[in-house]
Amino acid sequence: MTNEPGDRFEFRLVDVKGRPLPAPATPEVTASVPPRLLGGTYPETPGRLGPWEASDGSLYFLMEPAESYNKLMTVKSTDGGRTWREVDGAHRPVAGDLEGFASAVHDGTIYMLHQIDTGVLHHSFRTTDHPRTPEAWAVRDDTVATPGAPPVQVASVAARSDGSLVGVYGGPEHLHYSIRSPEGTWGDRKPISGGAGDARSGPQLVRGADDTVHLAYTRRDGTAWYRRIRPDGSLTSPQRVSSSLGTAVTDVGSVLPLVHLPETNTTVLLYRRAGGTLWARRADAEGRLSPPVQVTERAVAQSAADSDQVGADAVALGSSVHILFIEAQTGHLYHTRSDERGSWAPATVQVDSVDAQWVRGQPVSNGTSSPTAYGYVYDAGSNGGSGMNWYDEVPVRRR
Numbered sequence: 001m002t003n004e005p006g007d008r009f010e011f012r013l014v015d016v017k018g019r020p021l022p023a024p025a026t027p028e029v030t031a032s033v034p035p036r037l038l039g040g041t042y043p044e045t046p047g048r049l050g051p052w053e054a055s056d057g058s059l060y061f062l063m064e065p066a067e068s069y070n071k072l073m074t075v076k077s078t079d080g081g082r083t084w085r086e087v088d089g090a091h092r093p094v095a096g097d098l099e100g101f102a103s104a105v106h107d108g109t110i111y112m113l114h115q116i117d118t119g120v121l122h123h124s125f126r127t128t129d130h131p132r133t134p135e136a137w138a139v140r141d142d143t144v145a146t147p148g149a150p151p152v153q154v155a156s157v158a159a160r161s162d163g164s165l166v167g168v169y170g171g172p173e174h175l176h177y178s179i180r181s182p183e184g185t186w187g188d189r190k191p192i193s194g195g196a197g198d199a200r201s202g203p204q205l206v207r208g209a210d211d212t213v214h215l216a217y218t219r220r221d222g223t224a225w226y227r228r229i230r231p232d233g234s235l236t237s238p239q240r241v242s243s244s245l246g247t248a249v250t251d252v253g254s255v256l257p258l259v260h261l262p263e264t265n266t267t268v269l270l271y272r273r274a275g276g277t278l279w280a281r282r283a284d285a286e287g288r289l290s291p292p293v294q295v296t297e298r299a300v301a302q303s304a305a306d307s308d309q310v311g312a313d314a315v316a317l318g319s320s321v322h323i324l325f326i327e328a329q330t331g332h333l334y335h336t337r338s339d340e341r342g343s344w345a346p347a348t349v350q351v352d353s354v355d356a357q358w359v360r361g362q363p364v365s366n367g368t369s370s371p372t373a374y375g376y377v378y379d380a381g382s383n384g385g386s387g388m389n390w391y392d393e394v395p396v397r398r399r
Contacts, residue, residue, distance in 0.1 A: 059080075093141050212228050307358060
């Protein structure tokens with residue numbers, strides 16, 4: 001159940017044996033839920049989480065109810081993010097502990113990949129856009145693979161145009177990928193190798209033209225790499241993106257969610273260097289990488305609240321890339337965007353009253369025919385605890 005505005009709570013003190021202490025009155029508080037508050041707890045090392053928008057304007061986001069009850073839940077807003085409620089909470093997946101968790105959307109279904117110590121799981125939830133049994137859990141706790149426990153749980157998933165899924169997840173030394181057919185069967189686990197070297201981690205995926213899935217990941221030697229998973233499931237050779245990442249365990253998630261620009265068939269690779277600043281390279285239709293370009297002057301947070309991940313998010317809107325990032329020194333949340341040529345605008349502060357620790361977002365249209373805002377959910381400083389997830393938007397202009 002969810003606490004509602006006006007709910008009343010009474011408190012009594014008890015001694016060490018559980019006996020109520022005498023008191024002249026029973027203290028009472030009344031709940032007041034501020035607008036845009038989701039509450040709950042953020043997944044650790046998340047890929048894409050939403051908020052995913054249905055055609056009727058409904059927004060969906062994936063999180064845990066509380067640190068002390070870390071189950072998977074889908075929450076929904078029908079008023080532009082002002083209020084949120086869980087949907088189909090009676091049928092949540094059994095597995096909890098969202099460390100290594102990502103999602104993608106296709107034809108009214110949110111597909112989720114979830115890595116736990118004992119294996120990799122798939123769940124799915126149907127939104128109001130689904131023609132059958134909308135707003136219900138469709139798949140729960142489906143085992144994808146059992147690669148062994150990785151140093152850091154990581155996962156990323158992309159949905160292809162035919163309804164098949166490509167999932168990447170961690171193993172003890174290597175990343176692996178599996179492909180789910182449109183009929184719902186997961187194929188064999190395949191290693192993402194490429195010669196000897198440090199353990200691979202921090203995967204991020206995005207679907208590009210002709211169902212090519214673009215992949216970036218890190219190695220513990222401070223390098224970032226780019227590959228593509230072809231429509232037939234084969235893997236291209238690795239290309240080095242950077243040799244300037246951090247080398248600590250907490251730096252494995254130094255690559256931001258990938259962004260594909262359909263207008264130019266370009267994939268944008270964003271990453272955090274060891275010094276803290278964000279940088280970008282672009283892969284063209286043939287996979288050729290552009291020279292690196294600095295995105296931020298400010299250092300960006302890494303591994304806030306035990307996330308092993310850079311505190312930043314990125315989405316495409318038209319020919320522009322939009323980034324939200326958390327400044328390392330202050331915890332304030334900033335926004336910047338690129339132009340068509342790949343130059344970056346000065347960052348502007350969005351939230352300056354919190355110690356932000358995670359952020360994930362998606363384009364939202366707010367009932368119009370095209371996206372008008374970058375809608376996002378951020379952790380306003382829970383330090384790994386509960387109740388600090390908020391929704392907000394950056395109004396944007398398409399170019």
